[in-house]
Amino acid sequence: MPSHEAGWAHADGALKGPSWLREPHDPNALVPSLWSQTAHKDAGDLVVGGVRLPDLAAEHMTPAYVLDEADFRSRARAFREAFSDYDVFYAGKAFLCTTVARWIAEEGLNLDVCSPGELTVALTAGFDPARIGYHGNNKGYPELRRAVHEGVGRIIVDSFEEIERLTQIARDLVTGAGAPSSITQVRVMVRVTAGVEAHTHEYIATAHEDQKFGFSITSGDAAEAVRRVVAAPGLTLLGLHSHIGSQIFDSSGFEVAARRVLALHHEVSEELGITLPELDLGGGFxxxxxxxxxxxxxxxLATELTKIVEHECRALGIDQPRLSIEPGRAIVGPSMCTLYTVGTVKEVALDGGARRTYVSVDGGMSDNIRTALYDADYSCTLASRHSDAPPMLTRVVGKHCEAGDILVKDEFLASDVRAGDLVAVPGTGAYCRSMASNYNHALRPPVIAVRDGVATVLLRRETEADLLATDLGVNP
Structure with a gap:
């Protein structure tokens, strides 16, 4: 929920703010839109995938990421069915492990990766490399060579240097320099920046001019990149790629981007006499x-995006290219929650006589950096009991040595919240485990899939032995 610290303090100690702060909600209730589809309360216990989370905590300890398999598959399937005329690529950067890669394949989706490590996970899971797209703004020669030799279906080029590297790799294919004989062409897309100001945090907006991704349409670099790819023997240009950012709710950004990218698509056809068969609209939903x-x-989303593209293609008098999208957060985000144990509860005084209660849990910015990094907002609930105590505005914080170690900036919890209680934070499937760290030498939590009353560990909890495995400074 939005943070509204400014102006809260009153002489009588009361808090003021918008209506949702003035009218506390029931801290025992779940808001369905924030949780996975199987999540519910039973006698105060939070139950996900048929598993009582207090039982899960007793067996696996906390913190722990809890992934609702049925919810994940349902959301993946919903995208595949709604966008049946598109190619749907799951954005692996949101969260990826070998099991999730297999789920994605089984649900009929393709996969985006953006690093050698993500590619390794996908290939280890047996994911068909022809259904993989490879992103990244700084892909070196060895990385590109491996992607080509593994048979990755498309490489999204992001710089002129990358085009040169792929041209050399394609040349090596022709000469048979150690490449599989079945590979004769390198299939690429050109990532362009459309100059769109997406309504999101600066660090996750990716279509404005002053950032590291893609070729600018306005400057002419995008058109030049297309010319170079088309001229390079061994490279096959599939089309243009545009991504305007993340956590986008307003389709107007996609409309502006589509207009500018399709205009370039048309210019390429007119200038070079070729028709680009595909257009990737990115993700960020x-x-x-x-x-x-x-x-x-x-x-x-499918209705809105399809209308946008159809309208622009009619206006330009061109055939509609094959479309693709890249949902990641929209699939895995709501499917996961993070479970914590409360350690301390502390009331602090604010200016003007108001007070705030800090609830400290056994995780923090090492398992969810997004609040500190993006000023992201989260909700939470008491997960281990029902309480008849009145609601109390709290701030849920971690145990790290940072004042900015905040998980949930503002949430109503029962006023009798105490050490030993379990607290669950929904919507943590995207980027929380992917961006987790060992700050303060914390151990990264496990990822536990739940379905039909069964809990299965997908990624185990790290151990202190894992921390020391790369520490070579101890004398033997």
């Missing part, structure tokens, strides 16, 4: 982290 968020469902 928002999810509900709090009650203030109102995301579109896949069917609505």
């Amino acid at each position: 928002g999810i509900a982290y709090t009650t203030q968020d109102d995301p579109s469902d896949p069917a609505q």
Whole structure:
């Protein structure tokens, strides 16, 4: 929920703010839009995938990421069905492990990766490399060579240097320099920046001019990149790629981007006499982290994006290219929650006589950096008991040695919240485990899939032995 610290303090100690702060909600209730589809409360216990989370905590300890398999598969399937005329690529950077890669394959989706490590996970899972797209703004020669030799289906080029490297790799294919004989062409897309100011945090907006991704349409670099790819023997240009950012709710950004990218698509056809068969609109579809968020469902997104592209193609008098999208957060984000144990509860005085209660849990910015990094908002609930105590505005914080170690900036919990209680934070499937760290030498939590009353560890909890495995400074 949005933070509204400014102006809270009153002489009588009361808090003021918007209506959702003045009218506390029931801290025992779940807001369905924030949780996975199987999540519910039973006698105060949070149950996900048929598993009582207090039982899960007793067996696996906390913190722990809890992944609702049925919910994940349902959301993946919803995108595949709504965008049946598109190619749907799951953005692996949101969260990826070998099991999730297999789920994605089984649900009929393709996969985006953006690093050698993500490619390794996908290939280890047996994912068909022809259904993989490879992103990244700084792909070196060995990385590109491996992607080509593994048979990756498309490489999204992001710089002129990368085009040169791929041209050399394609030349080596022709000469048979150690490449599989079945590979004769390198299939690429050109990532362009459309100059769109997406309504999101600066660090996750990726279509404005002053950032590291893609070729600028305005400067002419995008058109020049297309010319170079088309002229390079051994490279096959599939089309253009555009991504405007993340956690986007307003389709107007996609409309402006599509107009500019399709205009370039048309210019390429006119100048070079070729028709680009594909267009990738990217991803970044928002999810509900709090009650203030109102995301579109896949069917609505499909309708809006398809109308946008159809309208622009009619205006330009061109055939509609094959479209693709890249949802990641919109699939895995709501499917996961993070479970914590409360350690301390502390009331602090604010200016003007108001007070705030800090609830400290056994995780923090090492398992969810997004609040500190993006000023992201989250919700939470008491997960281990029912309480009849009145609601109390709290701030849920971690145990790290940083004042900015905040997980949930503002949430109503029962006023009798105490050490030993379990607290669960929904919507943590995207980027939380992917961006987890060992700050303060914390151990990264496990990822535990739940379905039909069964809990399965997908990624185990790290151990102190894992921390020391790379520490070579101890004398033997």
